[in-house]
Amino acid sequence: MDASVVFLGRNASIMALVKHQLTSVGCSAEGFMRDEELMLRLERGGVTLLILGTGVEDGPRKKFRAYCAEKGIPLLEHSGGPDQLLENVRVALGQ
Numbered sequence: 001m002d003a004s005v006v007f008l009g010r011n012a013s014i015m016a017l018v019k020h021q022l023t024s025v026g027c028s029a030e031g032f033m034r035d036e037e038l039m040l041r042l043e044r045g046g047v048t049l050l051i052l053g054t055g056v057e058d059g060p061r062k063k064f065r066a067y068c069a070e071k072g073i074p075l076l077e078h079s080g081g082p083d084q085l086l087e088n089v090r091v092a093l094g095q
Contacts, residue, residue, distance in 0.1 A: 006030045006051070007052070008031075008052050016031075035060045039067070049075075051076045074093065
Protein backbone atom coordinates (compact mmCIF):
# COMPACT_ATOMS: atom_id res chain seq x y z
CA MET A 1 0.00 0.00 0.00
CA ASP A 2 1.43 3.32 -1.01
CA ALA A 3 -0.46 5.84 1.09
CA SER A 4 0.12 8.74 3.44
CA VAL A 5 -2.02 7.88 6.45
CA VAL A 6 -2.51 10.01 9.55
CA PHE A 7 -4.35 8.86 12.62
CA LEU A 8 -5.74 10.30 15.82
CA GLY A 9 -5.95 8.30 19.01
CA ARG A 10 -5.88 8.63 22.76
CA ASN A 11 -3.81 5.59 23.74
CA ALA A 12 -0.09 5.78 22.99
CA SER A 13 0.52 2.02 23.06
CA ILE A 14 -2.28 1.31 20.59
CA MET A 15 -1.05 4.12 18.38
CA ALA A 16 2.42 2.55 18.30
CA LEU A 17 0.84 -0.71 17.14
CA VAL A 18 -1.18 1.12 14.45
CA LYS A 19 1.95 2.85 13.18
CA HIS A 20 3.84 -0.45 13.09
CA GLN A 21 1.07 -2.18 11.15
CA LEU A 22 0.74 0.63 8.61
CA THR A 23 4.46 1.03 7.98
CA SER A 24 4.88 -2.75 7.65
CA VAL A 25 2.75 -2.64 4.47
CA GLY A 26 4.49 0.40 2.99
CA CYS A 27 2.31 3.24 4.23
CA SER A 28 3.73 6.49 5.46
CA ALA A 29 2.05 6.79 8.87
CA GLU A 30 1.88 9.62 11.38
CA GLY A 31 -0.01 9.42 14.65
CA PHE A 32 -1.34 12.27 16.74
CA MET A 33 -2.83 12.48 20.22
CA ARG A 34 -3.66 16.18 20.08
CA ASP A 35 -6.38 17.49 17.78
CA GLU A 36 -4.53 20.73 17.06
CA GLU A 37 -1.40 18.95 15.87
CA LEU A 38 -3.44 16.72 13.59
CA MET A 39 -5.26 19.72 12.10
CA LEU A 40 -1.94 21.42 11.33
CA ARG A 41 -0.76 18.25 9.58
CA LEU A 42 -3.97 17.96 7.57
CA GLU A 43 -3.68 21.58 6.46
CA ARG A 44 -0.22 20.86 5.01
CA GLY A 45 -1.92 18.47 2.57
CA GLY A 46 -0.81 15.23 1.00
CA VAL A 47 -2.91 13.00 3.26
CA THR A 48 -4.38 9.89 1.64
CA LEU A 49 -6.44 8.73 4.64
CA LEU A 50 -7.35 9.88 8.15
CA ILE A 51 -8.06 7.22 10.76
CA LEU A 52 -9.93 8.09 13.96
CA GLY A 53 -9.57 5.64 16.82
CA THR A 54 -12.40 4.57 19.11
CA GLY A 55 -11.17 6.75 21.98
CA VAL A 56 -11.68 9.98 20.04
CA GLU A 57 -14.51 11.96 21.59
CA ASP A 58 -17.67 13.05 19.74
CA GLY A 59 -16.69 16.74 19.41
CA PRO A 60 -13.36 16.16 17.67
CA ARG A 61 -14.87 13.28 15.70
CA LYS A 62 -17.55 15.61 14.24
CA LYS A 63 -14.96 18.30 13.50
CA PHE A 64 -12.72 15.89 11.56
CA ARG A 65 -15.67 14.32 9.73
CA ALA A 66 -16.69 17.76 8.47
CA TYR A 67 -13.11 18.71 7.57
CA CYS A 68 -12.54 15.49 5.62
CA ALA A 69 -15.85 15.84 3.79
CA GLU A 70 -14.99 19.42 2.81
CA LYS A 71 -11.44 18.57 1.66
CA GLY A 72 -12.22 15.21 0.05
CA ILE A 73 -10.00 13.23 2.42
CA PRO A 74 -11.11 9.62 2.99
CA LEU A 75 -11.92 8.97 6.65
CA LEU A 76 -11.85 5.66 8.50
CA GLU A 77 -13.46 5.56 11.92
CA HIS A 78 -11.80 2.35 13.02
CA SER A 79 -13.21 0.33 15.88
CA GLY A 80 -12.48 -3.25 14.84
CA GLY A 81 -9.25 -3.83 16.72
CA PRO A 82 -5.72 -4.27 15.38
CA ASP A 83 -6.44 -7.56 13.63
CA GLN A 84 -8.89 -5.82 11.27
CA LEU A 85 -7.02 -2.56 10.73
CA LEU A 86 -5.18 -3.30 7.49
CA GLU A 87 -8.23 -4.77 5.78
CA ASN A 88 -10.32 -1.75 6.85
CA VAL A 89 -7.63 0.60 5.49
CA ARG A 90 -7.61 -1.24 2.16
CA VAL A 91 -11.39 -0.91 1.92
CA ALA A 92 -11.28 2.79 2.87
CA LEU A 93 -8.69 3.40 0.15
CA GLY A 94 -10.65 1.39 -2.40
CA GLN A 95 -7.91 -1.21 -2.84
